[in-house]
Amino acid sequence: MVAISGNDTGSYGDDKPSFFARWFYSTNHKDIGTLYLIFGIISGLIGGFLSFMMRMELGEPGIQFFTNEHQYLVFVSMHGLIMIFFMVMPALIGGFGNWFVPIMIGAPDMAFPRMNNLSFWLLPTALICLLVSFVLPGSASGDGFGGGWVMYPPLSTSGSPGPAFDFIIIGLLAAGFSSIFGAINFITTILNMRAPGMTMHKMPLFAWSVLVTAFLLLLALPVLAAALFMLFTDRIDGGTGFFDPARGGDPQMFQHLFWFFGHPEVYIMILPAFGIISHIVSTFSKKPIFGYLGMAYAMVAIGVVGFVVWAHHMYTIGMDVNLKAYFLAATLVIAVPTGVKIFSWLATMWGGSIRYTIPMQWALAFIFLFVIGGVTGVVLANAGVDTALHDTYYVVAHFHYVLSMGAVFGIFAGFYYWFGKMFGIMYNKFLAAAHFWLFFIGVNVIFFPQHFLGMNGMPRRYVDYPADFELWNHVSTMGAMITLLGVVFFFLMLIEAFIVRRKVGDNYWGEGATTLEWTLSSPPPYHQFNTLPRIDEDPTEHDADKMH
Amino acid sequence: MRFLKAILGGSAIAGLSAFAAHAQDVVGRPSEGGMWFQKPATPVMEQLQDVHNLVFVIICAIVVLVVSLMLYIMIRFREKANPVPSKTSHNTMIEIVWTIAPVVLLLVMVVPSMQLLYYQDRLPETEMTVKVVGNTWNWQYSYPDYEDIDEIISNPLDETQAQEEGVPYLLATDAPLVVPVGTKVKVLVTSVSNMHSWAVPSFGVKMDAVPGLVNETWFEVYEEGTYYGQCSEICGIRHYFMPVEVRAVSQADFNQWVANGGSFTEAVADNSENQTTSGVATLAARD
Numbered sequence A: 001m002v003a004i005s006g007n008d009t010g011s012y013g014d015d016k017p018s019f020f021a022r023w024f025y026s027t028n029h030k031d032i033g034t035l036y037l038i039f040g041i042i043s044g045l046i047g048g049f050l051s052f053m054m055r056m057e058l059g060e061p062g063i064q065f066f067t068n069e070h071q072y073l074v075f076v077s078m079h080g081l082i083m084i085f086f087m088v089m090p091a092l093i094g095g096f097g098n099w100f101v102p103i104m105i106g107a108p109d110m111a112f113p114r115m116n117n118l119s120f121w122l123l124p125t126a127l128i129c130l131l132v133s134f135v136l137p138g139s140a141s142g143d144g145f146g147g148g149w150v151m152y153p154p155l156s157t158s159g160s161p162g163p164a165f166d167f168i169i170i171g172l173l174a175a176g177f178s179s180i181f182g183a184i185n186f187i188t189t190i191l192n193m194r195a196p197g198m199t200m201h202k203m204p205l206f207a208w209s210v211l212v213t214a215f216l217l218l219l220a221l222p223v224l225a226a227a228l229f230m231l232f233t234d235r236i237d238g239g240t241g242f243f244d245p246a247r248g249g250d251p252q253m254f255q256h257l258f259w260f261f262g263h264p265e266v267y268i269m270i271l272p273a274f275g276i277i278s279h280i281v282s283t284f285s286k287k288p289i290f291g292y293l294g295m296a297y298a299m300v301a302i303g304v305v306g307f308v309v310w311a312h313h314m315y316t317i318g319m320d321v322n323l324k325a326y327f328l329a330a331t332l333v334i335a336v337p338t339g340v341k342i343f344s345w346l347a348t349m350w351g352g353s354i355r356y357t358i359p360m361q362w363a364l365a366f367i368f369l370f371v372i373g374g375v376t377g378v379v380l381a382n383a384g385v386d387t388a389l390h391d392t393y394y395v396v397a398h399f400h401y402v403l404s405m406g407a408v409f410g411i412f413a414g415f416y417y418w419f420g421k422m423f424g425i426m427y428n429k430f431l432a433a434a435h436f437w438l439f440f441i442g443v444n445v446i447f448f449p450q451h452f453l454g455m456n457g458m459p460r461r462y463v464d465y466p467a468d469f470e471l472w473n474h475v476s477t478m479g480a481m482i483t484l485l486g487v488v489f490f491f492l493m494l495i496e497a498f499i500v501r502r503k504v505g506d507n508y509w510g511e512g513a514t515t516l517e518w519t520l521s522s523p524p525p526y527h528q529f530n531t532l533p534r535i536d537e538d539p540t541e542h543d544a545d546k547m548h
Numbered sequence B: 001m002r003f004l005k006a007i008l009g010g011s012a013i014a015g016l017s018a019f020a021a022h023a024q025d026v027v028g029r030p031s032e033g034g035m036w037f038q039k040p041a042t043p044v045m046e047q048l049q050d051v052h053n054l055v056f057v058i059i060c061a062i063v064v065l066v067v068s069l070m071l072y073i074m075i076r077f078r079e080k081a082n083p084v085p086s087k088t089s090h091n092t093m094i095e096i097v098w099t100i101a102p103v104v105l106l107l108v109m110v111v112p113s114m115q116l117l118y119y120q121d122r123l124p125e126t127e128m129t130v131k132v133v134g135n136t137w138n139w140q141y142s143y144p145d146y147e148d149i150d151e152i153i154s155n156p157l158d159e160t161q162a163q164e165e166g167v168p169y170l171l172a173t174d175a176p177l178v179v180p181v182g183t184k185v186k187v188l189v190t191s192v193s194n195m196h197s198w199a200v201p202s203f204g205v206k207m208d209a210v211p212g213l214v215n216e217t218w219f220e221v222y223e224e225g226t227y228y229g230q231c232s233e234i235c236g237i238r239h240y241f242m243p244v245e246v247r248a249v250s251q252a253d254f255n256q257w258v259a260n261g262g263s264f265t266e267a268v269a270d271n272s273e274n275q276t277t278s279g280v281a282t283l284a285a286r287d
């Protein structure tokens, strides 16, 4: 590899644009990555506020905080949409993807920098549309859209006639196009702009994960866009009737379209986290990743199989039993590549020399929590058993274990891992550890009891519940308070780090950190790789060759 | 499901049932602070729990395996204990093993799981039919087999009513669906406006009510009693406020109820005090 020296502006003689041009017309992948991360944090605060209010409401039976039940449903729906489209996806794909994919493959920037800028700026526009919907008439029951993040008609058509939902459709279409443009950009960059010697089978796993994710986005999001557009025209007076049985339509068709997007979407949210965890585990075990090719192709397999399992979200709609049997079997198959990932992480650590840094703590917690979320997924895959658990809190527990704890732990792991690289400074370890432990304990206290609630029969999206469910709801709400405290420490950590500014070196993790970003300064120069690096020696090389 | 229990092994079953015992001392409704399924009231729910328990034992084993492996690695290979990392990054044998082993586990669970699925979904020869319509926001029941019985509109009791009658708020209704025990009942479920889902946890029944479509499911209740459920598909502002109440009575009582044109005798209809646990026992006594 070529040694790259110098930092910030100096060495390459390229000037940073003025403040406005730099942050509003940004075409630099690192600046855009930073914008995405800031955007993700802001959306996370909004989505987090919504969920905290829900948990406060559910702390005891009765209706305490919400002016009416519709408002609760609005919070539920918007929490889901905002966390998925405006927090997890921007942070993982837009944030870390933009920052590190070009660097890891030895490229100077993304393939289409201006399109990259468009991808980003569509998102705040989209978020504003969603936020505006809060104060627009939704249904006869009040302002805002309360039909759930799945937006099933007829509740989202005749059931929500007001303009609130139209704004959500427009917002989600904008967010969808943002992701499609982003996906095109990543695919082009990864396929065409790898440095000399950086073959596909030498490419770091994070780049692999983003590549697979980009293909999922490219194939899944147009289907969502079509479904949303059909909802839109169905909602117009005298418009279409795709999903309206009175006009020959079929409301279940929407569910198929939605989940054809929706299941790949859940993997869109977790695959980049898989990539990040692989890097962290390898770095702090000071070992190359175990079974590199297996890891890469497990992600490909998950991506492919992920497109043929969607109806496991629809076991109770009255589908033909043979179809259910198929979806049951296909869904179980996904557990196999997922298992390969887990075991390969453990094998990477085996024989290693493990350092328990903050990012490694998040990564280990990720593995543990993802296993729990994964195995409850296996329970739910059994269509017969799912009859009892579908649309109960058990499902809520399942997907929060894989998302709030899987994807979000992946985000925090990556954030602490690359914090020094992105901003050139080190966080305070005490504040970071407090953030980690409060968060880890908090989310477990929130979500583990929800398995009990679900088995005992508590349906999801309920503003009030029979008194028998009080105990575990109460516990869950206390977990939310612990988590909130953890979030406070996250911001304290940020503030402290940017005030104190402890400078870090190029490769502050040392021996185990072998990907290209560690050959650059921290933060990297405004434009890196004016001379492309050559990849001759690579830790995964021998490994990959052996497989052939 | 005898072979299932054999697979599970006595001790695992015993442990599970002890865990579940607390949860299952009430019938037909969630138990206070419960951590497990409601007590099964139908053969389908019984089999569902058996399959769940089999899967549950397997997933617990997986979690225990992964966690203990992780803890072992974390201690054995910490920097202090193992300062020089190995460079192994490959072992074909082990990679094959950890691909095949999960496949075997999945095959173990897929057979009973498929049996359950078909048992639950394929309607047996049913002996009577009830029709369930989801309205925004209440349930409407009718009995196509019995012309004399009017449609029943089942509205939830409000908090004071429920307290007065000593029945659980957000579960109890003013007019339950009445069915005989020991009878295979076919349920036709549909909706007129928004989607809903007709669900009774202790029956292992959950069927979406979709406008323009009539879905079918079935149940056969073992014992007399009152069984509660809740709407399980988001349907708007009163989603949380359209519970399902099913009263299972003896065949004789059911015939009487039909003969009365869909009502119990006066005295019984008013006396709902003991209905939570065994309203029907009172009913039988008074008749």
Ligand code: HEM
Residues within 6 Å of the ligand: A150, A266, A267, A269, A270, A312, A313, A314, A331, A332, A334, A335, A338, A373, A374, A375, A376, A377, A378, A380, A381, A382, A386, A389, A390, A391, A395, A398, A399, A402, A403, A406, A407
């Ligand atoms: C071992 C792998 C997995 C299996 C077998 C699995 C299976 C399932 C099944 C069957 C459901 C439907 C439950 C129901 O609604 O009744 C479900 C729901 C869900 N899963 Fe998974 N899952 C797995 C992993 C994941 C991962 C990795 C994610 C995301 C990171 C995820 C996110 C979700 C979400 C968001 C839902 C609920 C969607 C909703 O209804 O709002 N799952 N899963």
Ligand SMILES: [Cu+2]
Residues within 6 Å of the ligand: A262, A263, A266, A309, A310, A312, A313
């Ligand atoms: Cu899915």
Ligand SMILES: [Cu+2]
Residues within 6 Å of the ligand: B195, B196, B197, B231, B232, B233, B234, B235, B236, B238, B239, B240, B242
């Ligand atoms: Cu409902």
